[in-house]
Amino acid sequence: MARAHRVAIIGAGPAGLFAAQALTARDDTVEVDIYDRLPTPYGLLRYGVAPDHTGIKRVAETLAAVFESRRVRFIGMVELGRDVTREELCAGYDAVVYALGASADAHLDVAGEELVGSLSAREFVAWYDGHPDAAPVELAGVREAVVVGVGNVAVDVARVLLKPVAELADTDMPDPVLGELDADRVTDVWVVGRRGPRQTAFTAVELRELANLAEVEVTVDGATDEELSDDEGLDRRTRTVVTILREAAARTVTAPRARLHFLFWHRVWRIDGDTEVASVRLERTEPGTDHRLRGTEHYRDLPAQLVLRAIGYRGRRLPGLPFDPVRGVIPNVEGRVTDAHGTVQPGEYVAGWIKRGATGVIGTNKSDAVQTVTHLLTDLAATEPRDLTDVPAQLAARGKQVADFAAWLRVDAAERDRGEAQGRIRTKVATWRELTEVVTVADLDWVI
Missing domain, CATH: 3.50.50.60 (FAD/NAD(P)-binding domain)
Incomplete structure (x- = not known):
């Protein structure tokens, strides 16, 4: 029996989660690892939407459903270029989707x-x-x-x-x-x-x-x-x-x-x-x-x-990846990454602002992600399987601790507890020191 395809998504914001949602909905065997340098998912929904706009923030509750699948893992506190390279990701997954947004300022x-x-x-x-x-x-x-x-x-x-x-x-x-x-x-x-x-x-x-x-x-x-x-x-x-x-x-x-x-x-x-x-x-x-x-x-x-x-915002150049400095995006054709000469890079894709520039609203990322995933699945269907390395195991071998979804749930619970004590829905855990203290309450070793 052929193994399930393995896909890495780099960035756990709306673009990345909409991509995971589309992948799992259209392929009932695909396994998805969602990486983020923060120990908390949801990206712009958590850190870009005004706190008094709770209706928009509730989109996170809908996107959280993707983590209910046993085929989806959240791998927080892992940064592209610092903890894992482009080459390692491409060797460990059938496809990689870069969904890192636009974090530079105009x-x-x-x-x-x-x-x-x-x-x-x-x-x-x-x-x-x-x-x-x-x-x-x-x-x-x-x-x-x-x-x-x-x-x-x-x-x-x-x-x-x-x-x-x-x-x-x-x-x-x-x-x-x-x-x-x-x-x-x-x-x-x-x-x-x-x-x-x-x-x-x-x-x-x-x-x-x-x-x-x-x-x-x-x-x-x-x-x-x-x-x-x-x-x-x-x-x-x-x-x-x-x-x-x-x-x-x-x-x-x-x-x-x-x-x-x-x-x-x-x-x-x-x-x-x-x-x-x-x-x-x-x-x-x-x-x-x-x-x-x-x-x-x-x-x-x-x-x-x-x-x-x-x-306005602009995308940042990502380590080892092609970059269009004029538009502030990774060059691509409908989500397929290309090099500086327009040649498609097999197995690499983009979604969200790093794909199209900092335009649109939160919901725009859904159709954007569907377009990328459609091409990704088409390409996988036409590609012969190959041996893959185990990127999470490589991280563990280096002694790299990560935050899984259970770690995020501890942060979520801590914020709700703080809020309840003040008569609020939640109060943010807002510093690296505090986040790390909450996240590392339990062992962060991998459970494969």
């Missing part, structure tokens, strides 16, 4: 971007979501904040800055984060876009939630009345977005506790301050030729002690 490339208080939105989100790699964010003295970008990430970070801490207290935010948010309240948040309100990437639900925060006054500047009009020629999403902005700006808020400013047709010219952010100089923009922007040399200065750039 930059403004302006003077002052390196000042204390100038951060990427990714860094800020990682902090309030309790990622163990996150550096602490200090908000003492922050009254005005500038958020650069007009997508849902910008909406999330602006909302967290403006929302009363009492309304965040029942989320899974780590206690130090809640304490920092509660110590000093931001009074003004500017959301700055290079183009107009009709060119934003906001979704209506996210924008409406931000624009209707209690006791927050909303202003919309930089856009013309025509841009904010209810134009019948607009698509449904854009019409809804401009309507939300127009109505929010027209609403009167008596004695506001904070102000939210949407500023369109401006870009960051420079960030000023000695060692810390003190202000931001913006340049007015306008449409140029070929749909490109051009500066007008008209400037505006905003006081600010915090600048968060929410202008």
Whole structure:
């Protein structure tokens, strides 16, 4: 009897788990090992979704079902390039799917971007979501904040800055984060876009939630009345977005506790301050030729002690793998990895942001993963079986300890226990030290 095919998935976020789900649904013999450098699965669902958006986080509960299969193993605390190589994975599995997302930041490339208080939105989100790699964010003295970008990430970070801490207290935010948010309240948040309100990437639900925060006054500047009009020629999403902005700006808020400013047709010219952010100089923009922007040399200065750039993510080059530095992805054809010359690399595949770039929502990864898995299974069916090495056994022989799914369940239980003691659903275990203490309560030797 032919052995079952063995597939490794590198990355336990939505893309990787949707790929595992598709594999096990379409092949009832395939064996899947899901690797991640963290001891916790779910990736962006755990560390990228705003804590107060519990509905989206529940997608993790659906994806958790894939681990109920005896043919699926979670192998945490294993990092590609540090603990295992591309060559070892290809020798140990019939196919390898790289689903490592996009963990690098896009930059403004302006003077002052390196000042204390100038951060990427990714860094800020990682902090309030309790990622163990996150550096602490200090908000003492922050009254005005500038958020650069007009997508849902910008909406999330602006909302967290403006929302009363009492309304965040029942989320899974780590206690130090809640304490920092509660110590000093931001009074003004500017959301700055290079183009107009009709060119934003906001979704209506996210924008409406931000624009209707209690006791927050909303202003919309930089856009013309025509841009904010209810134009019948607009698509449904854009019409809804401009309507939300127009109505929010027209609403009167008596004695506001904070102000939210949407500023369109401006870009960051420079960030000023000695060692810390003190202000931001913006340049007015306008449409140029070929749909490109051009500066007008008209400037505006905003006081600010915090600048968060929410202008996109990029994939990182993975050890030993081909990489497209322009797009920030592993080059591929519908999920099949290719080299720099476009030649398909047998047995290697990609899914998620490292495949297509940082676009789409959580659910986009499902159809994306199905496309990749369809090609993977087609290729396996046409490939002669070969002898494979045992990668988990190799890791064990090196003395490498790993976190299996049972270890994650211990983290999950610890977080729920912490939360219950505080009247919350859960409280995140948010540092490597604490995670390691929980994970290593039991023996991490392999059970094959």
